[in-house]
Amino acid sequence: MIHENYCLKDRVEFDDSIFRHTDFNPYYSIICSGQTDPLIVNGKEMINLATNNYLGLSNDERIKEAYINAIKKYGISMCSTPIVGGYTELFQKIRYKLSEFIGVEDVLIYPSCYQANNGIFQTVTRKDDLVLFDRFVHSSLIQGIRSVGCKSIPFSHNNTETLEYLLKKYSHYEKIFVVTESVFSTEGAIAPFADIYKLCKKYNAVPVVDDSHGIGVIGKNGKGILSYSNIEHFEGIYTSSLGKALANNCGVVGGSRELINYLSYFCSHLVYSTAVSPAVLAGIDTTLDIVEDEYDYRAGKIFYYAEEIKNSLKANGFLTTNSAAPINSIISGTSENTFFLAKKIFQNGILTTPFVYPSVRKNDGRIRMIAGANLKESSIEKVCKLFNEIEAGEYEDVINC
Numbered sequence: 083m084i085h086e087n088y089c090l091k092d093r094v095e096f097d098d099s100i101f102r103h104t105d106f107n108p109y110y111s112i113i114c115s116g117q118t119d120p121l122i123v124n125g126k127e128m129i130n131l132a133t134n135n136y137l138g139l140s141n142d143e144r145i146k147e148a149y150i151n152a153i154k155k156y157g158i159s160m161c162s163t164p165i166v167g168g169y170t171e172l173f174q175k176i177r178y179k180l181s182e183f184i185g186v187e188d189v190l191i192y193p194s195c196y197q198a199n200n201g202i203f204q205t206v207t208r209k210d211d212l213v214l215f216d217r218f219v220h221s222s223l224i225q226g227i228r229s230v231g232c233k234s235i236p237f238s239h240n241n242t243e244t245l246e247y248l249l250k251k252y253s254h255y256e257k258i259f260v261v262t263e264s265v266f267s268t269e270g271a272i273a274p275f276a277d278i279y280k281l282c283k284k285y286n287a288v289p290v291v292d293d294s295h296g297i298g299v300i301g302k303n304g305k306g307i308l309s310y311s312n313i314e315h316f317e318g319i320y321t322s323s324l325g326k327a328l329a330n331n332c333g334v335v336g337g338s339r340e341l342i343n344y345l346s347y348f349c350s351h352l353v354y355s356t357a358v359s360p361a362v363l364a365g366i367d368t369t370l371d372i373v374e375d376e377y378d379y380r381a382g383k384i385f386y387y388a389e390e391i392k393n394s395l396k397a398n399g400f401l402t403t404n405s406a407a408p409i410n411s412i413i414s415g416t417s418e419n420t421f422f423l424a425k426k427i428f429q430n431g432i433l434t435t436p437f438v439y440p441s442v443r444k445n446d447g448r449i450r451m452i453a454g455a456n457l458k459e460s461s462i463e464k465v466c467k468l469f470n471e472i473e474a475g476e477y478e479d480v481i482n483c
C-alpha cells in the first residue's frame with residue numbers, strides 16, 4: 083500500500099487489478115535452480131518454456147568452467163568503463179571470433195542489447211533523418227529511435243511492399259534507416275531480410291537488424307540472419323543479444339570497421355558504462371565453440387519440440403501465430419483470458435510467458451512457449467498432454483471454434 087503523502091504517489095501507482103482478479107502474477111518468478119529440467123520455481127518443479135535458452139546451454143558445465151577460470155585469472159569486474167580501464171585480452175580474441183560467426187567486419191560488445199539498440203540511433207541518426215521500422219520491433223529499438231527525435235514511420239509487419247512504397251515516397255530524405263528484427267520474439271515469424279536488404283540497397287537506405295532471437299537459432303550452424311539470408315559483406319547495422327540462444331549476457335553491435343570505430347568513441351551507452359566482465363567474455367568464447375560443434379544436434383531438438391507443441395495446439399483448436407522459428411505463441415485474446423489460460427498452464431507445472439498490453443496490442447494477448455534443447459522429451463510429452471486436457475469451452479477467446 084502506497085503512503086498517502088508519498089512524494090511519487092501519482093507517478094508510481096499502477097493498476098494491478100488483473101493480478102488480483104485472476105489471482106495470478108506470472109512475472110518476476112522466484113527461480114531456485116539453474117536452467118534445468120525441471121526448473122525449480124519457488125520450491126516447485128516446473129517445465130520451463132519461458133526463457134530463451136534455445137540451445138539449452140545456460141547450465142552447461144564447459145561454459146561454467148570457462149567463467150570460473152576467467153574469474154580466477156582476471157577477477158570479477160573491470161571496475162571502469164572500457165574506454166578508460168580497457169578490456170581484457172579476451173575481448174580481442176572474441177571480437178574476431180564473433181565477427182566471423184555473425185558475418186560482419188567488426189563488433190563491439192555492450193553490457194546489454196537493450197543498451198546497444200538504444201545507443202546506436204543516438205550516435206549515428208540525426209534529427210532530419212527518417213527511420214522506417216517494422217511495427218512489431220522490440221521496445222529497445224523503438225526507445226532508441228524515439229530518442230533521436232527524427233521522423234519515424236512504422237511499416238506493416240514483414241511487408242516489403244509497404245516498405246518499398248515508403249522508401250519511394252520519402253526518397254527525398256538524405257538518410258533513411260530501415261529497422262527490423264530477424265526472428266520476431268513474440269510471433270516467431272522470420273523477417274524477409276534478404277528482400278529488405280535488397281530494397282535498402284536499391285533506395286540507398288541503411289538496414290538495421292536485431293538478430294537477438296536469430297543468433298544460434300537460424301542460419302548455417304546458428305550463425306543468424308546474415309547467414310540465413312545469404313548476405314555477405316553486410317553494409318548496415320547488426321545487433322544481437324548474447325543472453326538468449328548463446329546463453330550468456332550482453333549485446334553485440336556489428337558492422338563495418340568504420341562504424342565500430344566511431345561507436346567505440348561516440349556511443350555514450352558503451353563509453354560511459356562499465357566494461358563487460360571477463361567471465362562473460364570467456365563464456366561467450368566457449369559458447370561459440372560449442373555452437374559450431376553441436377548446433378545440428380541442438381537445433382534439431384528445438385525445432386522438433388516446437389513442432390510437437392505446435393501440432394498439439396492445433397489439434398486441440400488453439401489459435402497460434404504463424405511461427406517459422408522454434409517459438410509457439412497462443413493468440414490468447416484479452417489480458418484476462420491470457421492470464422487465466424497462463425494460470426491454468428502454470429498450475430499444471432508449466433512456466434510460459436504471457437504477453438498483454440502494452441507489450442502487445444490491446445486484447446491481442448500471446449502466451450509464448452520456447453522449448454529449449456535442454457528439455458527432456460518426456461517434458462514435451464507432458465506439455466502436449468496438457469493441451470489435450472484443457473477444456474475447449476473454458477477459454478473461448480483463445481480456442482478456434
Ligand SMILES: Cc1ncc(COP(=O)(O)O)c(C=O)c1O
Pocket residue numbers: 194195196197199220222263267292294295322323324325331332333
Ligand atoms: C528482440 C530483442 N532485442 C533486444 C533485447 C534486449 O536484449 P538484452 O537482454 O541483451 O538487453 C531483447 C530481450 O528481450 C529482445 O527480445
